[in-house]
Amino acid sequence: MAPLWRWSFQPLRVGGAIYNDQRNEVGSIGGFARDAGGSAWLLSCAHVLAAGDASPASGSIVAPDGRVLASAVNLRLDAGLDAAAVRLNAGVTWTQAVVGLGAPGTMVIDPIVGMQVCKVGAETTLTEGTVVQVGAAEFIIEPSAGFPADYELSARGDSGALWLEISSRQPVGLHRRGSTGQGNFAAAIPLRAALASLNLSW
Amino acid sequence: MKTDPVLRFSAVALACSLLVFTGCSTAPVVAPIPAPQSASYEQGELQSGRSISESQYLAANCFQGEPKLKYDPPGVERKLSRPGYALLFSGYLRVPLWVSEHHQGSDFKGPAVRREDLKDVPSSKVFIVDTDVGDGESPTNKDYAGSGFDRGHQAAAAMFKFSQDRTNETYYYTNMAPQVGEKFNRGVWAALEGESRELIKAAGEGWVITGAVFYDKKEDTASTATGVIDVKWIGKPARVAVPTHFYKIVVTRNAGGEIHCYAFLLANKEDGQSNRASSYDWSKYQTTVSEIERLTKIDFMPSLSPVDRLRLETKVDPIRN
Numbered sequence: 001m002a003p004l005w006r007w008s009f010q011p012l013r014v015g016g017a018i019y020n021d022q023r024n025e026v027g028s029i030g031g032f033a034r035d036a037g038g039s040a041w042l043l044s045c046a047h048v049l050a051a052g053d054a055s056p057a058s059g060s061i062v063a064p065d066g067r068v069l070a071s072a073v074n075l076r077l078d079a080g081l082d083a084a085a086v087r088l089n090a091g092v093t094w095t096q097a098v099v100g101l102g103a104p105g106t107m108v109i110d111p112i113v114g115m116q117v118c119k120v121g122a123e124t125t126l127t128e129g130t131v132v133q134v135g136a137a138e139f140i141i142e143p144s145a146g147f148p149a150d151y152e153l154s155a156r157g158d159s160g161a162l163w164l165e166i167s168s169r170q171p172v173g174l175h176r177r178g179s180t181g182q183g184n185f186a187a188a189i190p191l192r193a194a195l196a197s198l199n200l201s202w
Numbered sequence: 203m204k205t206d207p208v209l210r211f212s213a214v215a216l217a218c219s220l221l222v223f224t225g226c227s228t229a230p231v232v233a234p235i236p237a238p239q240s241a242s243y244e245q246g247e248l249q250s251g252r253s254i255s256e257s258q259y260l261a262a263n264c265f266q267g268e269p270k271l272k273y274d275p276p277g278v279e280r281k282l283s284r285p286g287y288a289l290l291f292s293g294y295l296r297v298p299l300w301v302s303e304h305h306q307g308s309d310f311k312g313p314a315v316r317r318e319d320l321k322d323v324p325s326s327k328v329f330i331v332d333t334d335v336g337d338g339e340s341p342t343n344k345d346y347a348g349s350g351f352d353r354g355h356q357a358a359a360a361m362f363k364f365s366q367d368r369t370n371e372t373y374y375y376t377n378m379a380p381q382v383g384e385k386f387n388r389g390v391w392a393a394l395e396g397e398s399r400e401l402i403k404a405a406g407e408g409w410v411i412t413g414a415v416f417y418d419k420k421e422d423t424a425s426t427a428t429g430v431i432d433v434k435w436i437g438k439p440a441r442v443a444v445p446t447h448f449y450k451i452v453v454t455r456n457a458g459g460e461i462h463c464y465a466f467l468l469a470n471k472e473d474g475q476s477n478r479a480s481s482y483d484w485s486k487y488q489t490t491v492s493e494i495e496r497l498t499k500i501d502f503m504p505s506l507s508p509v510d511r512l513r514l515e516t517k518v519d520p521i522r523n
Contacts, residue, residue, distance in 0.1 A: 005257055017254075025250035026257065048250045064254050082248075123251055133243065140243050150272065157251030179246035187246060 004028075004099055005122045005157055008065035011093035014104070014162050015120035018044065020072055022051040022059030028122040028161035030174040031104075031191075032094050033200035039087055040094060041200055042070060044160030045176055045189070046077040046084040061086050076198045081137055082176055083194035098162065100126055105170035108192050108202050111139040116166040119175055119186075121158030128166060129153050129186060136193065139173060141186040153186040154178040163188045171202065252283060259283040262304055265409040265453050267505035269300045272495075280335045282376060286368040287357040289376060291332075293339040295443040297379040300413040300500060301356040307403040312364035317373045320366075329353055332376040341375040345437035351444060352388065354381030356412040358395040379414050380436050380444040385472035391448070392477035394466055394487070398452045400479055401464060401521070405454035414445035415467070415497050445470050449494045451502060453514075463514040464521060465491045484521055491515035 005017035005026050012029060019026045027048025033041050042049075042061065050056030051072055061070040070086040077084035088094065097103050098120050111117070111131045118128035129141040141163070143151040154161075154175060161175040173188035195202060251257060260268055260283040268288065271279070277294025289301040318328045332340040346353050356377050362368035371377075381387035402408030416433055420426040434444040452464045466487045474482060491502060492515045506514065 003257070003261075005251065005254060006261075019254065023250075024253040026252065026254060027250045045248075045250065047248050123249075154249055155251075156247070156249045157257065159249040159251070175249065177246045177248045185243060185246065187243065 002125075003123050003157065004120075004125060005064055008063040008067060009099070011095045012042070012063070012069065013095055013097055013099045015099040015101075015122065015125070017064050017122035017157070018042070018048070018061055018069065018160075020049055020051050020059045021062045022072075023048075026064075026122060026157045027159040028120075028157070028175065030160040030162045031171060031202070032088075032096055033085060033195060033198070033202055035087075035200055040092075041076070041085040041087050041198075042094070043083070043085050043162075043174065043194070043198075043200075045174060046079055046082045048160050049075060049084040049086050050077055076200070078194065078197040081189050081194055081197055083174060083189050083198060085198045085200055098164070101164070101169065103169070104162065104164050105168055106202065107170050108195065109165060109168075109170045109172055110134075110192060111163075111172050111188075111190060115172070116144065117141060117163045117172055118166050119154075119158070119161045119163045119188075121154060121161035121175060123155045123157030124152055127151075127153050132185075134190075137189065138176065138187045139190060141188065143184055149184065151184065153184060162191075252281075256283040259285055260288045263288040263409070264302045265304070265411075266503035266510075269302065269411065270501045270504050271299070272499045272501055275299075278336060278339070280339070280376070282332075282334055284371050286362055286365075286371050287377070289356070291335055291339075291376045293336055295414070295416075296339065296341050296345070296437075296441060297414045297443060297445060298356050298376060299498070300411055300502070301377060302409065302411045303357050303361060304409050305361060305402050305407070307406050307408075309361060309364050310399045310403065314359075314363045314366040314369040316359055317370055328373060329378065330370075330374045332374040335376060341378065341437070341442050345442045346378075346380065349380065349436035350383075351380035351436055352383040352386075353378040354387045354391065354448075355395075356414075356448075357410070358392075360395060361399065361410070379448070380434075380442060380470075381448070382470055382472055385475045386468075386470060389477055390468060390474035390482065393474065393479045393482055394450055394468065394484075396477070396479035397482075397484055397521075398450060401452050401454050401462075405456040405460075405462070407456075408452060408454040410453075411449075411451040411502055413449055413498065413500075414443075415447035415449055415494070416443070417446050417497050447497075449498070451491055451494065453503075461510075461514065462519050463491060464519050465489050465494055467494060467497075485518075488518050488521075490518055 030043040051059040057075040074087035115131040130144045133140040163173040178186040280291045287303040289298045418431040
């Protein structure tokens with residue numbers, strides 16, 4: 001798959017690219033969640049959706065074609081987890097389907113060491129790995145056994161992408177950071193912790 | 203750390219891991235080979251991306267994917283994407299490891315002039331400190347002044363005659379490397395830049411990838427490899443590495459879709475004084491992309507199919523005059 005930041009999807013899809021027009025750094029759509037009133041929220045990382053540390057809740061969330069999807073005034077974020085969500089504007093259509101993968105599971109699960117996971121991000125699209133370490137705020141993924149040492153798990157533009165358990169497609173986490181070369185790994189936010197903190201449901 | 207000489211050579215293929223410091227006035231200092239890093243999850247970077255436009259510039263200026271490093275160099279690398287080129291800058295060596303440009307044949311004609319010829323640019327501001335890299339990473343005038351080396355363009359100014367803005371963008375210090383001046387930068391290297399324009403004009407469209415090489419022939423053989431490549435540094439303090447060689451890869455595509463690939467490797471030393479492309483037998487400087495990839499540990503066109511890789515990267519494409 002060519003990088004997804006080139007395209008805008010209608011309805012919006014998980015894995016597609018978005019950015020805050022005041023921050024101007026592309027990230028990935030991690031999913032869509034609902035608040036208690038039933039409104040739809042777009043999930044990603046705080047360092048993608050927020051305009052900056054000084055005034056995070058400013059700017060608009062925009063698709064690659066310039067379409068305005070949400071106002072960052074309607075932002076919920078957990079700076080500690082680096083998770084965030086923004087309420088979609090009326091009329092913006094979306095689907096929970098992941099580009100190239102289809103619908104994820106409906107049950108959010110916790111990462112465990114040894115779990116095989118995959119994600120679709122706006123830059124590296126579909127990649128997979130194995131969970132090697134789990135913490136309260138982050139879990140670590142490395143290339144699976146038998147994969148080349150320089151297999152690119154993630155790259156800039158993938159922040160916010162949804163990590164799924166490979167066989168069940170149940171959602172597990174939101175991609176946050178990574179490293180390539182020696183010590184190749186990806187780090188993700190547990191989705192359950194993010195949703196709880198943002199007071200949203202999958 | 204393994205001590206097998208072949209593996210040590212692999213580890214220091216770009217002299218990034220172990221360099222003998224032979225700066226202006228300081229005694230030689232040997233930097234130890236860094237131990238291979240075990241996975242440290244504290245490293246890594248947040249992976250929000252560039253702006254859409256920067257990503258577009260990167261994609262537009264790279265042929266068959268952006269060049270990928272096949273090793274983990276010390277220090278920080280900065281990827282910069284501008285309308286006219288994309289590059290990967292080494293914050294440790296303070297030179298670009300690769301600079302990639304995409305051109306139409308018509309790019310080389312136009313009203314743009316060299317920045318030093320602009321009346322409203324003082325001489326101290328001709329070359330531009332690049333604030334898009336980390337604090338203190340960009341070379342400055344102080345690094346090059348009195349060093350005996352030219353500020354050698356990697357993406358050449360004359361490739362952008364159609365636009366003064368694009369020409370000006372080539373004057374960022376992140377697009378420069380120390381080059382021997384007379385009889386190299388102002389001689390054979392300038393001539394090679396001219397030759398690359400001729401090749402692209404003839405085809406109609408092309409890409410150019412240029413960058414620094416740190417190479418010592420003794421490292422090719424296990425019995426003579428020491429894991430050390432003598433490299434000069436310039437600056438006060440000395441902090442900009444002087445490449446031993448430079449490469450230039452020119453990919454051309456004609457209206458019929460036919461693609462050719464020409465790879466050149468030049469030693470950073472006095473060679474030819476003429477800056478005219480016609481003065482040289484370029485076959486003497488030609489090599490294969492595969493050889494340059496071996497020396498630099500960079501995969502220049504990672505999305506090439508295996509068939510195209512065989513055809514374009516492993517053979518020397520003769521220049522038809």
